[in-house]
Amino acid sequence: MITIVRYIVIGAGAVGGTIGGRLFQAGHDVLLVARGAHHDVLRRDGLRLITPDSAQTLGVPVTRDPVRLRDGDVLVLAVKSQDTVAALDPWPRNAPVVCAQNGVANERTVLRRFERVYGMCVWLPASHLEPGVVAAYGAPKSGLLQLGRYPHGTDALCERIAADLSGSMFTGTAVPDVMRWKYAKLLGNLGNAYEALCGRAPGHEQIMKRVRAEGRAVLDAAGIAYASPEEERERRGAQVEVRPIEGVERGGGSSWQSLARSSGSIEADYLNGEIVLLGRELGVPTPANEVLRREADRAARERLSPGSMSPEALAALIDAEDRRTGPAPA
Structure with a gap:
């Protein structure tokens, strides 16, 4: 050994x-x-x-x-x-x-x-x-x-x-096949930028449906394998459950924490941006991921607080990008 x-x-x-x-x-x-x-x-x-x-x-x-x-x-x-x-x-x-x-x-x-x-x-x-x-x-x-x-x-x-x-x-x-699991995790992490920008405000369902549909469409077009949500749930099981810590308020995930710490940078270029990059290479429109990537980068550069954007404002930007680039995957 x-x-x-x-x-x-x-x-x-x-x-x-x-x-x-x-x-x-x-x-x-x-x-x-x-x-x-x-x-x-x-x-x-x-x-x-x-x-x-x-x-x-x-x-x-x-x-x-x-x-x-x-x-x-x-x-x-x-x-x-x-x-x-x-x-x-x-x-x-x-x-x-x-x-x-x-x-x-x-x-x-x-x-x-x-x-x-x-x-x-x-x-x-x-x-x-x-x-x-x-x-x-x-x-x-x-x-x-x-x-x-x-x-x-x-x-x-x-x-x-x-x-x-x-x-x-x-x-x-x-x-x-660790990368198959990491590509599945990438699809889950596409919501990190939304959480950083909008916090836990209601209204995320339709936006995230579009974001993840784009992600799956791009990975499928590229022939990249990824584990299914069912496989992820089965692998994780009850081994790691999120539990409260007395006296410690839980904020958001890694991108939310980047804005909360005013770090000046954020990982959206390597999460939503990965989907955008593959989409550009393959000719698959990814307007929702592009807007999340762009706006998360801007929020980090300007050192905005987490939750500084409303879901309605974000949805309007995605609609505008959708009109500019063409229809996204259903």
């Missing part, structure tokens, strides 16, 4: 902080990579990991700069897709990289620079809005993490990582 010396988690936010914190709790050697105020609080006070069952402060080692790699180190990349190249650029190219990220473009981007690349399909409800603090809402397991070698297959390292995750309050599974 392969021995992993250390997990180096690049990006210690909601996903990376939960993965790193849980692995550390289980006795694994972990190094978090963070920046800014988050790094400073982690270094001074430790990682405050709050779950439905406990709240612990963990003394996980942290750095803001690359460190000398040891044989057996694994890089776990948990930054937003728009930060992938910058986050990995300073690191030596001889380590395996696990892309614990939304979207489907990261693995190919990383493969240009690193020989051993693994995709991870992440189902992990968590938030990070305050430096040093991560709230993980999943229970009884904190997340379902499916991973495989990119572009396909599994190997001994993949199996070892899955086993370590399964011993660390996750359901870790090695799968040979």
